[in-house]
Amino acid sequence: MDSEKRRRYQTAMLSTYYPDTSFLDHLVMHDGTEQSQGSDILTLLHTGKVFIVNSRKRNGLILFKRYHAEFAGPGAAVGGDYDCDCHRALPIGNVSNQFLLTPESNEERQKAYLIRRQWIRLIKQITENPVPQQRVQKILDQFEQYFLPEIVADLPDVAFALLVGVLPQTVGTVRRFGNELDGRFNS
Template sequence: MFSQALSRSTILPPTQVLSQLHSGQLLRVDATRGNAIIVCHRHHAEIAGPGSAVGGLLDIDCRRAIPIGQIALTHPESHEERRKAFQMRQRWIKSTQKVAENPVPLQRGELILRMLERYCGVEAIAQLPDDVIAQLVGVLPETIVMARKVLVSPPEMSVQPPQIVTAG
């Protein structure tokens, strides 16, 4: 797979990711756990986790792209690879949507942080801007600041994020 990678580095500049997404080519996030891209559109953001489709018509209008982990973007070669990549993107969207359905903004903030920490790691999430995380679930950046504080304090009432089911 790495021979097909368009880019692979510890820190891929967001401008490079953004230009690849704007190219109109359908790409796939490397399937290694911890790799993801947060794609920011005008009024919302979406996370595309490991194995997810990015670019193409999905993200041609994106305004910002935040790479997480040692990101590598590959071209899905076959129809089956494209289908699986679209399915993974859809799973990530559905999982984020489940979090966003919670009526309590602070709980939405906590849930999205836990979900991101579970799949991308605490260190990677600590570096993400609050406004970007807030866009994922429709809360204010200040809510994410408060949710981060709640998560570092002892858990009294644990709210669990939805699981991402991966096809093996």
């Protein structure tokens, strides 16, 4: 399949699942509120500067790219050339004025990149599971270990779906039925 046919196929498949492919334009939380702090953060990320997610607070950032999402937890580097393709940013946890910090040295920047890589590896390990429902359960478990359950419950299904490569409907099903699905999908 040549690249042009593949691109048309991917677009057709995406529009089958998401008829309105601008579904991230109005990211609505489970409690019905629309996410707004992310636009300020996105503006900062698009300046080309490198920032660090504050490691002294329980927070993180879900970065929405074209076909997937990435999680940058405390201490992780964000911005620069690495996140210039970011379309949306969803801050999680203790969002304050000091959510993103500027690295003060090359060593601090290097350490932040290593931490970002660790977060990427964690998500990669989760996505290697071939069973979609297990991937969802694992990412939910990881987030609930780190963030308050109320915070995780408020995050939209599409955020988790794009993190682990499943449909938002799969996330919704796992959230509704949780452990009841374990017997059906554990191998």
